[in-house]
Amino acid sequence: MRPLRIALASAVSLLPAAAHASFLSGDTLDAFANGLSWFILIVVPLAAIGGFLYVHVLPEVIAERRHHPQKDAIKVLCILSLFFGGMLWPFAWLWAYTKPTLHRAVYGTEKHDDYYVEMGEKARAGALTQEEIDHLRIELDAMAEKGQLPPALRGIRKHLDERAVAASSTRPASQGAKVAEEI
Numbered sequence: 001m002r003p004l005r006i007a008l009a010s011a012v013s014l015l016p017a018a019a020h021a022s023f024l025s026g027d028t029l030d031a032f033a034n035g036l037s038w039f040i041l042i043v044v045p046l047a048a049i050g051g052f053l054y055v056h057v058l059p060e061v062i063a064e065r066r067h068h069p070q071k072d073a074i075k076v077l078c079i080l081s082l083f084f085g086g087m088l089w090p091f092a093w094l095w096a097y098t099k100p101t102l103h104r105a106v107y108g109t110e111k112h113d114d115y116y117v118e119m120g121e122k123a124r125a126g127a128l129t130q131e132e133i134d135h136l137r138i139e140l141d142a143m144a145e146k147g148q149l150p151p152a153l154r155g156i157r158k159h160l161d162e163r164a165v166a167a168s169s170t171r172p173a174s175q176g177a178k179v180a181e182e183i
Helices: 002-018 027-065 071-083 089-097 101-107 113-125 130-146 151-170 173-182
Strands: none
Touching: 027 071, 027 089, 071 089, 101 130, 113 130, 113 151, 130 151
16 A cells, blocks of 8 residues: 555656646747736726726616606616715615605605606507506506696596596497496
8 A cells, every 4th residue: 555655656756857837838839928917907997997987887777667756866876876986885775775665655666756757658569467457557547646647647547537438438338237247
């Protein structure tokens, strides 16, 4: 066993003699090193700046995707965070993920008005199911009970009401009685 260990140790000690510093040599090594240095000096800093800016606007993107009612304020906080060295960024991140319960208590909704405008356009285009339209109408009614609707949302609500009246007038009499019983 001991002679095997000695033979293995001597074989391992001879391995560095066969090692090479690079897989390239001569002018090829110089050209590769030159290209690598330009890549490191130009591309890496630009990628780092781009990544930093992307991470900095991430709370804004999240708030936009979730239709957060204070998405404009979150956007301003992200911009301010750039000027304060990123110290405000965690607050923007947390704010983007919070559920705006106080906003719902005051205004009757947890979503930005842009969400309802987008859903109204989808309803006009016929891209929403009847269930989604009913849900949208209920949400707009709850908002109207809390206070004055903005003009764009009043127009959507009016369109949905007209659509509901038109749909109920085109139903056969038996279906109209059935719907009246359900209500």
